[in-house]
Amino acid sequence: MAILETKDLSIQFGGLKAVDHLNLTIEKGQLYGLIGPNGAGKTTVFNMLTGVYQPTGGTIHLDGICINGKNPVEINKLGIARTFQNIRLFGKMSVIDNVKVGFGNSIKCSLFESFFHVGRYKKNEKEVTAKALELLKVFDLDGEANTLASNLPYGKQRKLEIARAMATNPKLLLLDEPAAGMNPHETAELMQTIRFVRDNFDMTVLLIEHDMKLVGGICEQVTVLNFGQELAKGETSEVLNDPRVITAYIGEDE
Amino acid sequence: MRKCEVTGVKKLTLSATAKDRYTTYGLVVLIAVAVQLFVSYGNASNSFKGLLVPTCVYVLAALSLNLVVGVSGELSLGQAGFMCIGAYVGATFSVITAESIASDAVRFTIAILLGGIVAGVFGFLIGIPVLRLRGDYLAIVTLAFGEIIKSVCGNLYLSADKNGLFVALDVKAKSAHAFDAATKVDYVNGALGINGIPRTSNIRVNEWAFVICMAVILIAVIVMLNFIDSKQGRAVMAARDNRIAAEAMGVNVTRSKMTAFVMSAFFAGVAGVLYAHNYNVLDTSNFDYNQSILILVFVVLGGMTKMRSVMISTIILYVLPEALRGLNKWRMLIYAIVLIAMMLINNSVAIKKLVEKIQAKFAKGAENKEGGAA
Ligand SMILES: Nc1ncnc2c1ncn2[C@@H]1O[C@H](COP(=O)(O)OP(=O)(O)OP(=O)(O)O)[C@@H](O)[C@H]1O
Ligand SMILES: [Mg+2]
Numbered sequence: 161m162a163i164l165e166t167k168d169l170s171i172q173f174g175g176l177k178a179v180d181h182l183n184l185t186i187e188k189g190q191l192y193g194l195i196g197p198n199g200a201g202k203t204t205v206f207n208m209l210t211g212v213y214q215p216t217g218g219t220i221h222l223d224g225i226c227i228n229g230k231n232p233v234e235i236n237k238l239g240i241a242r243t244f245q246n247i248r249l250f251g252k253m254s255v256i257d258n259v260k261v262g263f264g265n266s267i268k269c270s271l272f273e274s275f276f277h278v279g280r281y282k283k284n285e286k287e288v289t290a291k292a293l294e295l296l297k298v299f300d301l302d303g304e305a306n307t308l309a310s311n312l313p314y315g316k317q318r319k320l321e322i323a324r325a326m327a328t329n330p331k332l333l334l335l336d337e338p339a340a341g342m343n344p345h346e347t348a349e350l351m352q353t354i355r356f357v358r359d360n361f362d363m364t365v366l367l368i369e370h371d372m373k374l375v376g377g378i379c380e381q382v383t384v385l386n387f388g389q390e391l392a393k394g395e396t397s398e399v400l401n402d403p404r405v406i407t408a409y410i411g412e413d414e
Numbered sequence: 415m416r417k418c419e420v421t422g423v424k425k426l427t428l429s430a431t432a433k434d435r436y437t438t439y440g441l442v443v444l445i446a447v448a449v450q451l452f453v454s455y456g457n458a459s460n461s462f463k464g465l466l467v468p469t470c471v472y473v474l475a476a477l478s479l480n481l482v483v484g485v486s487g488e489l490s491l492g493q494a495g496f497m498c499i500g501a502y503v504g505a506t507f508s509v510i511t512a513e514s515i516a517s518d519a520v521r522f523t524i525a526i527l528l529g530g531i532v533a534g535v536f537g538f539l540i541g542i543p544v545l546r547l548r549g550d551y552l553a554i555v556t557l558a559f560g561e562i563i564k565s566v567c568g569n570l571y572l573s574a575d576k577n578g579l580f581v582a583l584d585v586k587a588k589s590a591h592a593f594d595a596a597t598k599v600d601y602v603n604g605a606l607g608i609n610g611i612p613r614t615s616n617i618r619v620n621e622w623a624f625v626i627c628m629a630v631i632l633i634a635v636i637v638m639l640n641f642i643d644s645k646q647g648r649a650v651m652a653a654r655d656n657r658i659a660a661e662a663m664g665v666n667v668t669r670s671k672m673t674a675f676v677m678s679a680f681f682a683g684v685a686g687v688l689y690a691h692n693y694n695v696l697d698t699s700n701f702d703y704n705q706s707i708l709i710l711v712f713v714v715l716g717g718m719t720k721m722r723s724v725m726i727s728t729i730i731l732y733v734l735p736e737a738l739r740g741l742n743k744w745r746m747l748i749y750a751i752v753l754i755a756m757m758l759i760n761n762s763v764a765i766k767k768l769v770e771k772i773q774a775k776f777a778k779g780a781e782n783k784e785g786g787a788a
Contacts, residue, residue, distance in 0.1 A: 210662055236664035244662075250655035252719070253648070254431075260645070261652040265664045267645045271673065274644030275637045281644065288645075328664055 161224055163188045163364050164332055169218035178204045180388040191358050192366045193379030200385040202368045203245055206334050210242050211235045239331035243321040251310030258309050259292040262327025299323045315346045335367045351378045376400050435639045438722045446628035467692045469732050470627035471685050476712040476728040478681030484718035486674040487654030489553040491706045495560030496533045496679040498701035500686025502567050504529035505608045505696050509601050526687045533683020534676050541675040557703055568698040572602035607697030634681050650674045715756045
């Protein structure tokens with residue numbers, strides 16, 4: 161069974177059909193790309209998948225469960241975690257605490273135990289600190305664990321967002337332009353990390369990317385959106401050579 | 415779903431937050447001991463002694479407000495209202511049980527808990543509608559609730575006779591009531607407030623008043639800082655820093671904000687209980703919005719981040735005007751200059767960098783010392 165399946169997913173803002181009858185099928189373990197020019201509706205798709213926006217039409221199934229109408233908290237608990245195109249870290253918290261927030265729902269600790277640091281608190285906190293450091297290590301952020309998140313350089317902030325999302329132990333990870341603003345070297349490194357995460361954490365990744373070359377290097381399957389509609393989908397190499405796709409991007413990237 | 419398994423990370427040191435916590439506890443203990451020594455063995459003036467308990471009350475009130483303003487990131491202007499509830503509940507309890515509970519310590523402890531809990535319950539009830547609002551709206555509505563509480567307490571009549579308790583919000587209802595004159599006792603008397611808070615539970619006359627208050631503050635600070643360094647506390651701060659991201663990470667934002675709000679009301683209530691037991695008579699005149707705003711000033715000028723700096727800022731800003739009384743006409747001018755200076759210090763990038771540098775140095779030193787620890 162597909163881990164994520166949308167049928168005729170649509171949303172309208174006033175007269176604007178931002179996403180129109182989108183059918184996405186993502187299998188477990190896939191690294192799937194969602195590409196398209198500016199304003200195509202990619203981020204809007206993420207916002208619907210995570211419950212930020214309610215679709216005006218169509219259905220979303222996660223692992224066979226319909227998640228239409230659920231709120232972001234419920235959806236995260238069901239197994240979707242995301243990053244944001246415009247970085248949204250917990251800026252006044254330390255790097256490690258950002259990740260610990262992600263682990264929050266996996267910690268069983270009553271308010272009373274938290275007030276007095278008794279009972280399960282000590283053991284849980286030790287465990288979660290260790291797990292958070294492990295995760296930071298994957299993203300090469302363990303050296304900055306106690307830095308304020310807002311003091312991190314841009315590229316590291318993007319990585320921290322991924323680490324934080326992974327801490328919620330999702331089945332499906334949504335990355336919104338994870339390499340935006342990074343230099344080519346950082347980008348290449350990040351793509352390696354994303355592949356590593358997919359392979360080692362048994363993760364399924366849906367990734368929005370603007371840069372077609374970059375998508376070609378990492379995603380097995382892609383869907384191209386244009387003006388809210390699916391323009392093409394399939395094997396990455398074929399789709400990227402599709403003349404319609406190239407036309408949609410002309411004047412954009414190349 | 416599978417668990418993350420990456421090996422190779424072993425180094426675990428005492429978290430930075432834990433170190434920071436102990437610094438704050440140390441500071442509270444240090445102040446308590448130093449001041450108490452001065453009071454017991456030095457030649458502390460009466461006006462100095464008279465300032466001690468009120469200072470503690472404001473410190474606790476400011477700390478409690480910081481849970482909402484600093485930790486939760488919401489602007490609340492109703493703190494004096496919660497103090498008022500705590501003060502009235504605590505004082506009424508002490509008056510009623512003045513004879514039935516023999517031990518002052520027991521009575522006072524129960525009064526503190528009761529005042530805090532009732533204030534916390536009101537915090538919860540007020541929080542239900544109020545926490546749906548954001549920013550300025552929340553400030554306005556909490557301000558209104560504070561005033562309502564004050565006004566209700568100021569019109570409250572509580573008496574008893576052999577037939578039981580009598581409660582009214584209207585003096586006419588009270589005069590219409592047929593009391594048994596022989597056994598009638600008035601506990602709460604409308605605008606006149608509560609009279610005759612038992613002298614034995616009056617902490618002002620207690621030589622150890624300051625230490626008792628500081629002990630309460632220490633417990634409060636421990637609970638607050640423990641909370642901040644827990645899953646629930648991190649959720650509150652996450653919701654403060656970015657609501658949308660917090661929700662996407664599975665944080666129940668409403669519940670988190672409510673937790674912080676109720677805790678804040680609880681400790682404000684406790685501050686109110688301390689306040690009430692410093693006097694023989696209690697009325698509502700000291701619980702208006704000016705008081706809430708004063709407390710907010712302490713918090714904001716304390717930088718809103720660290721409980722420690724809120725504490726220090728409150729001590730400076732509360733004690734200073736009193737200490738400057740001798741300077742008469744210069745007093746308010748100096749006070750204003752201090753306010754402005756603190757504001758500048760809080761917002762100056764250069765000073766922040768300097769502080770960070772110093773902190774980094776200390777952190778490095780500590781790490782080197784702990785080098786061997788695994
Ligand atoms: N809340 C909203 N209200 C109205 N219009 C919206 C809203 N959110 C998105 N849109 C519109 O929907 C369209 C798709 O926006 P979206 O952000 O999904 O594009 P995108 O593919 O992510 O683009 P980019 O590559 O620039 O990030 C745009 O025209 C945008 O203006
Ligand atoms: Mg976008």
